[in-house]
Amino acid sequence: MEPDGTRERLAAWLEQLGLVDHLGEAGLPTMTRDAAGRAVWTDPGTGAELSDDQVAELDAVLHQEGSDPGHAVPVPLLQIAQQARVHDELLTSPWHTYESLARLRGSTAERTRFAVHKAAGQHRLLVVTGPTGAMVPAFQLDAAGEPRPELAPLLEPLLGAGMDGWRAWAWLTRPAALAAGLVPERAAGGDDPDDADVVRRAAQRLARTLTGEG
Structure with a gap:
């Protein structure tokens, strides 16, 4: 798959799972979309946009959970997202x-x-x-x-x-x-x-x- 395709596929996958907002909390590169709607991946340490190789490495890391890499779910990210949801629910209680x-x-x-x-x-x-x-x-x-x-x-x-x-x-x-x-x-x-x-x-x-x- 072409580099830009990997960037977009990875972004769309995490958006579908509702996990984009939790990438930074997990210490991972963050993703935003520019004015043209293109996925922009950023290194949290340097603030620079990820290279194609770095995006490919991130893709591999996030898909390493589970026996079927094509349908794997990034478990640590899901756990962080679940904690955030619970946190929000608690804030609405007395x-x-x-x-x-x-x-x-x-x-x-x-x-x-x-x-x-x-x-x-x-x-x-x-x-x-x-x-x-x-x-x-x-x-x-x-x-x-x-x-x-x-x-x-x-x-x-x-x-x-x-x-x-x-x-x-x-x-x-x-x-x-x-x-x-x-x-x-x-x-x-x-x-x-x-x-x-x-x-x-x-x-x-x-x-x-x-x-x-x-």
Whole structure:
């Protein structure tokens, strides 16, 4: 196939998979289209357009997954794209800033910030950094804005093992395979003690995996 054909085929393939926007995050050359609609591949290190040989090498790398190179899928890129989708979904769920949580608690922002930092340091509260700063996911709070005590057996091992906050938020609020398909935060606060035990043990197993002990 001619060089320009490789550039266009590779671009069209990644566009179809919805992965073009995640190339840079994966440390790969990025692709944009010029005014004429031509695929332009750029080296992230130098900012220069890729040579024909470099495009061919990139094509080979992205098609190396799977037994059938013609229908292979770049698994690492798909994983990054999936993480981005989950990230976006979490951003649309309820969460608090220090100021909004202070209003819920009937306290000051300074006092609330101190309390949040203390609880986070004790691994009793999950705090992540979002587009506008610190975010406190609302699922882990009761009606008064205080940490739900039933989530401590889940949060403490996961955060103590160094689990990324975004990943912990996703694991706690979505059906988890390790927890028999239960949503951990719901099961922990549900009426069935067996379900609460299942998710507690799942959190402990996941924490051991993170620390290399399980």
